[in-house]
Amino acid sequence: MENAWLIPLFPLLSFLFLLLFGKKLKEASAYVGILLTLASLVYSVIVLVGRLTNDTYKAEADWLQIGNLQLTVGFEVNQLNALMLVIVSLVSFLVHTYSKGYMHGDERFPVFYAYLGLFTFAMLGLVLSPNLLQTYIFWELVGVGSFLLIGFYFHKDSAKAAAKKAFIMTRIGDVGLLIGMILLFWQTGSFEYDEIFASVQAGEVSGTMITLTSILIFVGAVGKSGQFPLHTWLPDAMEGPTPVSALIHAATMVAAGVYLVATMFPVFAASETAMATVAIVGAVTAIFAATIGLTQTDIKRVLAYSTVSQLGYMMLALGAAGYVAGVFHLMTHAFFKALLFLAAGSVIHAVHTQDIEKMGGLWKRLKFTAPLFLIGTLAISGVPLLSGFFSKDEILIAAWANGNYVLFWLAVIAAFFTAFYMFRLFFMVFTGKPRSEYKNVHESPASMTGPMVVLGILAVISGYVNTPWFGTFLGDWLVEGNEALGHGHIEGPAWIMIVATLVSLAGIYLAYLMYMKRSLAQDWFTSRAPTVYSIVNNKYFIDEIYQSTIVYATKAVSLFLRFIELFLVEGLVKSVTGIVQGLGKLGAKLQNGQVQAYGTVAFVGLAVLMLIFALTGGYL
Amino acid sequence: MNGVPISAFLALALILFCIGLYGALTKRNTIIVLISIELMLNAVNINLVTFSKFGMVPSITGQIFTVFVIAVAAAEVAVGIAILLSLYRNRRTVNTDEMNTLKN
Amino acid sequence: MTVSGEFIAFLALALVAIIGGVLLLNLTKVVHMVVALVFTFLSIAGLYVLLSAEFLAVVQVLVYSGAISIIMLFGIMLTKHNDEDDESPSVGRWKRLFLLLGILAFGAVFYIGIYDLDFGTTPVALHENNAEQIGMELFSKYVIPFELMSVLLLVAFVGAIVLSRKDDDEKEAEKE
Numbered sequence: 001m002e003n004a005w006l007i008p009l010f011p012l013l014s015f016l017f018l019l020l021f022g023k024k025l026k027e028a029s030a031y032v033g034i035l036l037t038l039a040s041l042v043y044s045v046i047v048l049v050g051r052l053t054n055d056t057y058k059a060e061a062d063w064l065q066i067g068n069l070q071l072t073v074g075f076e077v078n079q080l081n082a083l084m085l086v087i088v089s090l091v092s093f094l095v096h097t098y099s100k101g102y103m104h105g106d107e108r109f110p111v112f113y114a115y116l117g118l119f120t121f122a123m124l125g126l127v128l129s130p131n132l133l134q135t136y137i138f139w140e141l142v143g144v145g146s147f148l149l150i151g152f153y154f155h156k157d158s159a160k161a162a163a164k165k166a167f168i169m170t171r172i173g174d175v176g177l178l179i180g181m182i183l184l185f186w187q188t189g190s191f192e193y194d195e196i197f198a199s200v201q202a203g204e205v206s207g208t209m210i211t212l213t214s215i216l217i218f219v220g221a222v223g224k225s226g227q228f229p230l231h232t233w234l235p236d237a238m239e240g241p242t243p244v245s246a247l248i249h250a251a252t253m254v255a256a257g258v259y260l261v262a263t264m265f266p267v268f269a270a271s272e273t274a275m276a277t278v279a280i281v282g283a284v285t286a287i288f289a290a291t292i293g294l295t296q297t298d299i300k301r302v303l304a305y306s307t308v309s310q311l312g313y314m315m316l317a318l319g320a321a322g323y324v325a326g327v328f329h330l331m332t333h334a335f336f337k338a339l340l341f342l343a344a345g346s347v348i349h350a351v352h353t354q355d356i357e358k359m360g361g362l363w364k365r366l367k368f369t370a371p372l373f374l375i376g377t378l379a380i381s382g383v384p385l386l387s388g389f390f391s392k393d394e395i396l397i398a399a400w401a402n403g404n405y406v407l408f409w410l411a412v413i414a415a416f417f418t419a420f421y422m423f424r425l426f427f428m429v430f431t432g433k434p435r436s437e438y439k440n441v442h443e444s445p446a447s448m449t450g451p452m453v454v455l456g457i458l459a460v461i462s463g464y465v466n467t468p469w470f471g472t473f474l475g476d477w478l479v480e481g482n483e484a485l486g487h488g489h490i491e492g493p494a495w496i497m498i499v500a501t502l503v504s505l506a507g508i509y510l511a512y513l514m515y516m517k518r519s520l521a522q523d524w525f526t527s528r529a530p531t532v533y534s535i536v537n538n539k540y541f542i543d544e545i546y547q548s549t550i551v552y553a554t555k556a557v558s559l560f561l562r563f564i565e566l567f568l569v570e571g572l573v574k575s576v577t578g579i580v581q582g583l584g585k586l587g588a589k590l591q592n593g594q595v596q597a598y599g600t601v602a603f604v605g606l607a608v609l610m611l612i613f614a615l616t617g618g619y620l
Numbered sequence: 621m622n623g624v625p626i627s628a629f630l631a632l633a634l635i636l637f638c639i640g641l642y643g644a645l646t647k648r649n650t651i652i653v654l655i656s657i658e659l660m661l662n663a664v665n666i667n668l669v670t671f672s673k674f675g676m677v678p679s680i681t682g683q684i685f686t687v688f689v690i691a692v693a694a695a696e697v698a699v700g701i702a703i704l705l706s707l708y709r710n711r712r713t714v715n716t717d718e719m720n721t722l723k724n
Numbered sequence: 725m726t727v728s729g730e731f732i733a734f735l736a737l738a739l740v741a742i743i744g745g746v747l748l749l750n751l752t753k754v755v756h757m758v759v760a761l762v763f764t765f766l767s768i769a770g771l772y773v774l775l776s777a778e779f780l781a782v783v784q785v786l787v788y789s790g791a792i793s794i795i796m797l798f799g800i801m802l803t804k805h806n807d808e809d810d811e812s813p814s815v816g817r818w819k820r821l822f823l824l825l826g827i828l829a830f831g832a833v834f835y836i837g838i839y840d841l842d843f844g845t846t847p848v849a850l851h852e853n854n855a856e857q858i859g860m861e862l863f864s865k866y867v868i869p870f871e872l873m874s875v876l877l878l879v880a881f882v883g884a885i886v887l888s889r890k891d892d893d894e895k896e897a898e899k900e
Binding site for chain 3: 626627628629630631632635636638639640641642643645646649652655656658659665669672673674675676678680681683684686687688690691692693694695696697698699701702703704705706708714
Binding site: 597600603604606607608610611613614 | 819822823825826827829830832833836837
């Protein structure tokens, strides 16, 4: 564990190596990336195992000393960090492997692997950071990695726009995080998590300030995790290559927001308002994104909205004091959502379209992908005995136990929607008759199915580390030695589990009726409430609202500023350059080689000096 | 014997010096430039002689100095004209604005 | 201030000197300019007399009005094709204005310094045996500068001859 700092360095090495030698290696760069992330994974697992038996390890070195302030860099291995390390490096490793098949033939293949390395480095660094400042640095690096990967197909305008959008939207959140971070530093005099928590628990920071800082930090998390109202970048980010979506927009980066809230949990827990904010935003996002997911027809966008919705779940869990539930769902979600994205990528790879209206009947053609996709779908829908079931159940119990009954029911409805739209997706893609002509539909190569199998297994079994039946091992371990994180397991009434099961089964059944048996017309709802449908189908016009308000306002302001720039600043600058230019020309003119001109200048200079001397009181 | 004040002589010398300076810096003909310089020297001489009579410490030294200045001026004129002549043979001109080899 | 004969003489001499200077600036023919300046030199010699420097007055007449003016006239005759001189066109109006302002400022500064100047010392008897006094000083106290001056004159003399003769040789060499 003492050498946990090596973990992020492997992907960094991969990044640098591929940056330098990628052109020569061509597709062999995949092996560099895969091997180095495998090293990270192996080491992460060793660290996790070590952490299971040992205490938290923390190492720091001085970075800057400014007066009494001391900034440090270092790394910390606590329960959450160790868990995140494994999740990130595992998904990253699998995505590296998967990309070898998926990106085959792309001319910027080595660049893709280099970017993946950079992103993995940033994410692992973020996870290991022991203080807010370091976290912030890696937080921004993660943003850069994400930007590069979303805009990987930069020749497509939509990809460029999506990359910019993702960067700018998350930046809005980052500003909040930065302000919150500075406020916290001002109040507690430290960026160290330990010291911040200690001074918050000792009551050294006023209640209002805690609320303010935690909400500001939550704004950062909202931006990164695509929570309402900053969620719009996440679906657009699907312009990136599908493995990227699986890595960044399902398992790791978007989870960074949740991770941040989980890391800062003791601060949040000290303020009821902040907790309520987190819970409400989470619940609203969960149901909001789920309804949008009902109407989308792009396979990746459905998954994107489902990601937003699931992240909302995690936020709800954290806001409802269900620390364990949130982190647990973060872990299971990382597995099954990565699985779903990789499977979706496999489908896209096979049929070369993302529109589910054009798919159908793929069950027989994709022997591996289809069952794996089904596993993922079952897991996310919360069907009993799969991982999603347990984690979602924990969240519902946490919401109920916290007394937020409205939020609880919102979450239940969102669960129903989730089950419905996920199975709608499944049925439309894999069952029925093909809705368009396919050519060369073939199963993906082993490098793609392999990772999916691994994730499929994890999606099934990862729930069993924390179940009400076989023991809440994960929960107990996560909160061990830290009172502020709450209980390892929250007891809830047994009917919640039954309700959750019934709701997800009901959603599946409805989808079955509509899209499999077709005994219920698909436009049953659409035809009855066309307005509602069109609002939902247009994602509640959030983008349009932003366009007509914030974007226009910004443009107006920038136009105004541009005029200032044009006439004031530029005028100033131009006059300065003009003066200098004029002086230069004058100087050049004076250098005409004529002694008399030189003499004149010298004499006039003398006269001016004497005048000044006389006027300032020389001999007068 | 003290009818003319010292400042009158000094003012005259100042005026002559300014005329000489203007001429030296604006005239085109090198000979006139040289003559203007002589005028400036003369103005200086007037000052010297004036101070030798009305100065803080009146003595003959001012006049001695003037003698030296005149001698140097004579030597300067001789060399100046010689240079001018040799320049004229080379460049066929005595105009100052055509003597711009300092430029390159 | 009583108008003494000395004052009238000063005014007349000063007027001639300044007029000579102004003519130097304003005449067009170079020869005329030199002649105008001869008047200035002569009136300066007169001023020397007023300032009890008879010996210098004589030297002034000999050297400036005589020797230097003649050398200048020779210089003009040896070089000039068109002996008219306008103020050089390449030296722009701006430069001249600039220079004029500078000179005016210079003059003003000095005038402020001198218009009121009076040390109030009693003049010594410089006019008695003026040449003798100068001779005594020159050959006792200032004998080394005096000798140096003779060396300087010699060098200038030799230099002037070399400068003007060398080209003659070359010309003759070219002709031959």
